[in-house]
Amino acid sequence: MRAGRVPDAERLFAAMPRRSTSTYNAMLAGYAANAVSSSLADARSLFDEMPLKDPVSYNVMISSHANHGLVSLARHYFDLAPEKDAVSWNGMLAAYVRNGRIQEARGLFDSRSEWDAISWNALMAGYVQSGQMAEAQEMFNRMSQREVVSWNIMVSGYARRGDMMEARRLFDAAPVRDVFTWTAVVSGYAQNGMLEEARRVFDAMPKKNAVSVNRSAFACVLSTCADIAALECGMQLHSRLIKAGYGVGCFVGNALLAMYFKCGNVEEAHNAFEEMEERDVVSWNTMIAGYARHGFGKQALEVFDTMRKTSTKPDDITLVGVLAACSHSGLVEKGISYFYSMHCDFGVTAKPEHYTCMIDLLGRAGRLDEAVNLMKDMPFEPDSTMWGALLGASRIHRNSELGRSAAEKIFELEPENAGMYVLLSNIYASSGKWSDVDKMRVMMYERGVKKVPGFSWIEVQNKVHTFSVGDCVHPEKEDIYAFLEDLDIRMKKAGYVSATDMVLHDVEEEEKEHMLKYHSEKLAVAYGILKIPTGRPIRVIKNLRVCEDCHTALKYISSIEGRLIILRDSNRFHHFRDGSCSCGDYW
DNA sequence: ATAGGGTTAG
Numbered sequence: 001m002r003a004g005r006v007p008d009a010e011r012l013f014a015a016m017p018r019r020s021t022s023t024y025n026a027m028l029a030g031y032a033a034n035a036v037s038s039s040l041a042d043a044r045s046l047f048d049e050m051p052l053k054d055p056v057s058y059n060v061m062i063s064s065h066a067n068h069g070l071v072s073l074a075r076h077y078f079d080l081a082p083e084k085d086a087v088s089w090n091g092m093l094a095a096y097v098r099n100g101r102i103q104e105a106r107g108l109f110d111s112r113s114e115w116d117a118i119s120w121n122a123l124m125a126g127y128v129q130s131g132q133m134a135e136a137q138e139m140f141n142r143m144s145q146r147e148v149v150s151w152n153i154m155v156s157g158y159a160r161r162g163d164m165m166e167a168r169r170l171f172d173a174a175p176v177r178d179v180f181t182w183t184a185v186v187s188g189y190a191q192n193g194m195l196e197e198a199r200r201v202f203d204a205m206p207k208k209n210a211v212s213v214n215r216s217a218f219a220c221v222l223s224t225c226a227d228i229a230a231l232e233c234g235m236q237l238h239s240r241l242i243k244a245g246y247g248v249g250c251f252v253g254n255a256l257l258a259m260y261f262k263c264g265n266v267e268e269a270h271n272a273f274e275e276m277e278e279r280d281v282v283s284w285n286t287m288i289a290g291y292a293r294h295g296f297g298k299q300a301l302e303v304f305d306t307m308r309k310t311s312t313k314p315d316d317i318t319l320v321g322v323l324a325a326c327s328h329s330g331l332v333e334k335g336i337s338y339f340y341s342m343h344c345d346f347g348v349t350a351k352p353e354h355y356t357c358m359i360d361l362l363g364r365a366g367r368l369d370e371a372v373n374l375m376k377d378m379p380f381e382p383d384s385t386m387w388g389a390l391l392g393a394s395r396i397h398r399n400s401e402l403g404r405s406a407a408e409k410i411f412e413l414e415p416e417n418a419g420m421y422v423l424l425s426n427i428y429a430s431s432g433k434w435s436d437v438d439k440m441r442v443m444m445y446e447r448g449v450k451k452v453p454g455f456s457w458i459e460v461q462n463k464v465h466t467f468s469v470g471d472c473v474h475p476e477k478e479d480i481y482a483f484l485e486d487l488d489i490r491m492k493k494a495g496y497v498s499a500t501d502m503v504l505h506d507v508e509e510e511e512k513e514h515m516l517k518y519h520s521e522k523l524a525v526a527y528g529i530l531k532i533p534t535g536r537p538i539r540v541i542k543n544l545r546v547c548e549d550c551h552t553a554l555k556y557i558s559s560i561e562g563r564l565i566i567l568r569d570s571n572r573f574h575h576f577r578d579g580s581c582s583c584g585d586y587w
Numbered sequence: 588a589t590a591g592g593g594t595t596a597g
Contacts, residue, residue: 025588032589059589090590097591121591152592180592216593223594254594282595289596317596324596353597385597 006034024050025057032064040068059087066095090118097126121149128157152180159188179209179217183224190227193452193570195543198228199464219255226255229541229568231263232462238272250280257283261290264539264566264573281312288321294573295582297329314346316353323357328572330584332365350378356386363393364586368402384413391420395427396586403427418449419544419570426548456520456542460531467523480526484518487526491556498549521550521567529561537564545569545587555579 009030016023024046031043047053047061058081065074074095081088089112096105102123109115109123120143127136140146140154151174158167171177171185182205189198202224218241225234238256253276260269273279273287284307291300304322307314314322319342326335339358342348355378362371371390375382387409394403407424410417421444428436444451455468467474474480521542528538546554546569558565559579567574575582 022588027588029588056589061589063589085589087590092590094590116590118591123591125591147591149592156592178592184592219593251594256594258595280594285595287595292596320596351597356597 006030006039021050021052021054021057025054025060028057028060029064032060032067040064040070055081055083055085055088059085059091062088062091062095066091066098069099071095071099071101086116086118089115090122093119093122097122097129100130102126102130102132117143117145117147117150121147121153124150125153128153128160131161133157133161133163148174148176148178148181151176152178152184155181156184156188159184159191162188162192164188164192164194177209179205180220182209183220186224187227190224193543195228195457195541196455196466199230199457199466202228202230215249215252219252222252222255222259226259226262229263229457229539230459231265231539232459234259234263235268250276250278250283253278254280254282254286257286257290261286261293262568264294264537264568266291266294266296279310279312281315281318284312285315285317285321288318288325292321292325292328294575295328295584297325297327297331300325300329301331301334314348316348316351319346319348320353320357323354323361327357327361327364328583328586330365332361332367335361352380352383352386355380356383356389359386360389360393363390364396366393366397368393368397368399372402382409384410384417387413388420391423391427392587395423395430398430400427400431400433415447416449418444418451421449422451423545452544454520454542454544456524456540458524458528458538458540460528465524465527467520467527469520470518471520471523474523474527476527476530479530480523483530484522484526487557487560490560491553494556494560496553496556498553519547519550521546521569522553525554525557525565525567528565529557529563534563537566539566540568542567542569545571546574551581551585551587555581 009027013019013023013027028043028046031039031046043061043064047057050057058077061077062074065071065077074092078084078088078092078095093105093108096102096108105123105126109119120139124136124139127133127139136154136157140150143150151170155167155170155174158164158170167185167188171181174181182201186198186202186205189195189201218237222234222237225231225237241252241256253272256272257269260266260272269287269290273283276283284303287303288300288307291297291303300321304314304318304325307318319338322338323335326332326338335358339350339354342354343350355374358374359371362368362374368390371393375386375390387406391403391406391410394400394406403424404427407420410420414420421440425437425440428434428440453468455466457464457466465474471477521540524540525538528540532538546567551574554565554567554574554576556579557563558576565576567576569587572583572587574587
């Protein structure tokens with residue numbers, strides 16, 4: 001029975017003249033699948049009036065209470081069960097693990113010895129989720145019967161904490177790989193900024209793996225498409241999903257929404273949301289945050305208003321999205337008001353993430369003093385993302401003193417963060433402080449920080465074209481460069497002046513201009529204009545933040561060529577249309 | 588009809 005169809009099932013159930021234990025069990029599970037916790041109470045009363053209970057009846061009660069965070073009640077039914085099968089024991093183990101109670105899970109595990117592979121995997125996954133990789137690895141080493149799931153838990157565990165060396169080593173060592181093993185590695189590379197490697201592995205995935213067999217596999221591959229912005233592949237999966245006859249429920253539906261947003265297709269995300277049969281808090285959060293990341297603050301807040309009319313309660317993540325939306329659309333007062341009333345209105349206590357949004361919001365509006373004061377007064381130590389928000393604001397509002405102190409804090413917290421050195425260099429360069437720019441370069445060299453090379457890519461007819469700064473390897477480079485030269489003349493006629501101050505080096509004017517012209521995002525966009533039919537948007541992905549000069553240039557290009565250009569950089573989305581950008585020139 | 592991998596934000 002599908003969740004949300006409880007009333008229908010209830011009517012059928014009531015009309016039945018005779019009910020077997022399995023019928024009762026099905027009805028119990030139906031109640032349990034419902035997100036509303038009052039139906040758990042219905043499940044409990046039905047359980048009490050059942051004439052004959054079998055192990056499944058108890059197991060359903062254990063897992064459904066565990067899924068709603070009611071661990072003690074899960075334990076109650078576990079203790080009540082007269083005979084416990086493997087599912088009962090594993091269900092109770094999962095009840096602890098899924099609610100973050102890893103110590104109690106371990107206690108249960110150590111209390112007996114007849115555990116199977118599922119039990120081992122559950123506990124291993126619990127250790128991975130709580131960041132205890134050493135414990136997970138220790139269990140993995142001791143395991144006698146490793147399954148593909150066991151390998152997957154370890155591969156995705158290492159990938160998630162950024163240890164791609166170890167993740168890749170295990171991936172290569174695995175005797176069997178399935179779609180989850182492949183996607184774990186691809187997502188790992190993507191989320192650690194190694195987009196090229198991610199794409200390489202994704203393309204190397206055997207086709208039979210890409211053809212998903214169940215809902216979770218669909219969700220998983222869709223999320224990988226999102227990570228590497230493989231829109232064409234994501235759309236194919238969408239239609240295959242429909243053909244496979246799966247209704248678009250929450251899990252896979254949410255992955256679909258996220259895929260469309262992260263691939264830059266806001267319209268399809270909206271359509272998919274409208275078509276969903278069920279929506280949970282994650283669905284709403286994905287929509288709000290998705291619109292916000294694209295700079296569509298108004299739409300994000302509209303979704304939030306609609307959400308408030310439903311029975312789904314906003315959570316802390318919802319409010320991160322709402323504050324980000326206010327920030328990105330300049331609704332400063334509205335954001336401040338949500339921030340101070342969210343505890344009272346929604347029971348959400350301000351976490352560091354919310355403060356980061358507020359520092360960003362105030363900083364963006366040029367209220368740097370207030371941002372600094374908020375950071376001083378908050379009940380947490382500032383982290384590097386907060387200083388990062390302040391650094392971004394300092395750059396936009398050309399406050400190099402504040403920028404310098406923010407950057408110094410970030411260097412203390414994250415000495416390896418190459419992006420910060422570049423950002424600070426840019427701030428110095430824009431105020432002509434070339435000796436400071438040199439110092440940054442020396443610092444990076446001395447500390448062994450490697451500048452990540454910038455590159456961009458674009459999908460044209462299901463094929464990916466990658467460009468790097470001053471690219472000379474693309475087979476159609478002659479056409480691209482000729483087009484850019486011509487475009488440059490037309491842009492200058494329209495009033496474009498290249499912002500030479502954003503280049504890292506102290507070089508002659510002419511040379512600076514030359515270097516800027518060949519940034520990877522410009523090359524990719526130029527190629528898109530040449531290859532993608534008029535009327536269709538040009539979607540480009542960049543692994544770093546877009547530079548200021550390219551941002552200005554793309555605004556001109558969008559209006560001169562009459563094209564919609566959608567750029568995903570490492571931070572957010574930019575929609576260039578008719579000479580302006582959805583980010584409102586703040587990023 | 589019940590147990591292990593999967594979805595959102597920063």
